[in-house]
Amino acid sequence: AGLGQFLAEIENRGAKDLYGHGSTASWFAEMAGLSRGEAGAVVKRALALNPTLALDGTEVPPVAPRTAAVAAQGLVGDERIDQILDILKRLPADTTAEDRAVAEKILGELAPNAGPRQLVEAEAKLLGWLDPDGNEPKDPEPKEPRREITLDRRKDGFWKLTGLLDDETGARTAAALEAHAQPRPVDEFGQADLRMKCERMGDAWAELLDLAIACPDQPGTSGYRTLVHVTIGLEELKSGLGTACLDFVGTMTAREARLAACDCLMVPVVMGTSGEPLDMGRLRRFVTPGQRRALNIRDGGCAFPGCHRKPKNCHAHHIEHWADGGPTDLRNLVLLCGFHHRLIHHGDWEVQMAADGLPEFIPPQYRDPLRKPRRNTLHHR
Template sequence: MTETALHPITGVAARLHEDLDDGFDAGLLTLGPIETGAALVELERAANRLAALQSRLLAHATEVRVEDETGAPSTAAWFANAAQVTRAEAHRRVRTAVAVSERYDALVAACVSGEVSPGQAEVVVRALDDLDDGPPESVDPEVLADAERALVGFAAEHDARGLRVLGRRILDIVAPAIGEAREAELLAKEEREAAAGVRLTMREDGHGCVHGKFSVPEMHGAMLTKMLDAIASPRRDHLRDHPAADAADAADAADAADVRPVWQRRGQAFVELIERMRDADLPDAAGAGATVVVTMQLDTFTGGLAAASLDTGHRLSPGEARRLACGADLVPAVLGTKSEVLDLGRSARFHNKPQRIALILRDGGCTAEGCDAPPQRCEAHHDDPWSRGGRTSVARGRLLCWRHHRVAHDPTYLAESLGTGKLRFTRRI
């Protein structure tokens, strides 16, 4: 009885494992930096070639219906189970493999040689498919072939992200006459879909925090990012008065000193952005503005520990309520012992624009000791609380950053005037 000869690809897989075993067994002590770098590049190219061979096999698997052996619903479903990859990953890889093998010969050759990585190949396929199927109609096959060759050539100098950008504008390079019209149609389509897909969901977790998800058009996402980064940036305004080199060094030092992760900096900036939004900038809702009303007992307003409440039904700590009453666009409703309204916050409670400008010119930023927050990240604070007869004036006001303004109204901290215009905060024992 004769044995069935194994296919050469099966032998390739077996030899690969043997060669890899040799590589893992080899010591690295004699491998210098230059040879290490060369080996890394060669291994990356070999990995690309191996991925191309696997992609070819995946396309073949769809033809021979490898899933029929186990009753799986599709080749991708079979591969996900057999190779222990996610279904989304399996479907993506099978889809790319079929597209490359059926339509894009130049891309196949580049993948086989190892010049194009799997990630780059996927981007090229998506860009070419968008040209073939997108608005206003499919492009000429010759133009599509030119676009394929151009993107494959760009892969030598651009990673997958760079290729994605080039893929969106590839017609401007290979067919300028139709590139502008095509891009205009594509952008209009994307903008319509983005506008239709706008979403914002929020939910309370019952522990004082609200979680949310949103989807907005790309332009509005860019606008929000700029707003948040402007608030979150640790760089100071007075750096522009330094020589260029010194300013750059100081700015880099300020960035390095802020060890908060980007997601935290932007999250805190988002909170500050919401607090900066004034009622006058918002439309009326059912005849009433969007101002939030915080209700508190007189004892809380003058420094007590009783919690306050918002007109939305939410509760606030006394320190947070006093901080917001000091400067945010929020109306504090102060109640007496019989719950009668003793005081409703008036516009005179808040520093007006000329007063704030004077504070900026005098203080230059946060007046807490050791803090260098610039004026645009600060709020106007009353040295003498309004509730105790304090007046809204420049002489008895100061700038405090968002964080130190919270500390100033936190009863666990003691504020000490240093006589230099600065405040020193110390946690009470």
């Protein structure tokens, strides 16, 4: 108690004026051989248990007078004093001076015969008395984010997508689209990516759909690509000419049906020349998970020369189409991104499997008169 009064007196008179130190704690740390933190705790306790002076010289009563009285009698130790001071700090801010004094008196009288658990229980009872409703929530209950998507099929076969997203979802959507909408690098023939930004964003949306549908946790797909019913004539499927009926809501070209059949689940409804179903309602998976993993390791991404796309952005393409009798094995499969998959199906490029079991691509004659086979060396440097 005497040390506390002495430290409070030094604080009142000013440690700098008396001893040239910036604070009472620094002076006491030097004099007592304590760390700054240890000395600070002692000074803080002394100021709480003893009167101090305000700037205008008026006396400020101690924060815990009843606790100071029992401490002066040696009935309570420093740990219990610090626990009481912490409890007083946690009292509601709107507690009146009278109620605060009553609470401190209760704690001070309890301290000589109480352990830490009893003081914790006393704190709970005091808070229940002073603030029975508890702290007011800092923020209102969060509202459900507002998200709207509308998808309508137009008469020309295109689909119109409109929507409204909350700020967070909109920012995440923009970041995801931007990441997949970067222009393709200039190829070895000097051909740049001529797509407008809106077109690149549309292609990015399609890639994100492929990634989501291929996710093993995707509800209703279990990692398969889109499941659709395609009704097509046998000759149209083999030749790639004509049209197919897509899920009875629209049409697609026979060539597009061949492209979709490379790496997806389909329920094919193949019609004969007389309109009779030749194959109906059999679910067929064309590339097994094991084959897909082997493709990812072998090709490392899109196998088209100069393409940087990773395996997750690629489809498994049949070099000899399954409708033409092509087998579903590694020597007849190659990874292609969406752009180069369409290029192989709709363009003049050709792909073949070399003698070493790796895919190579033959450019059209107007690109290379010698039609020299090319490979992608970016994934296996």
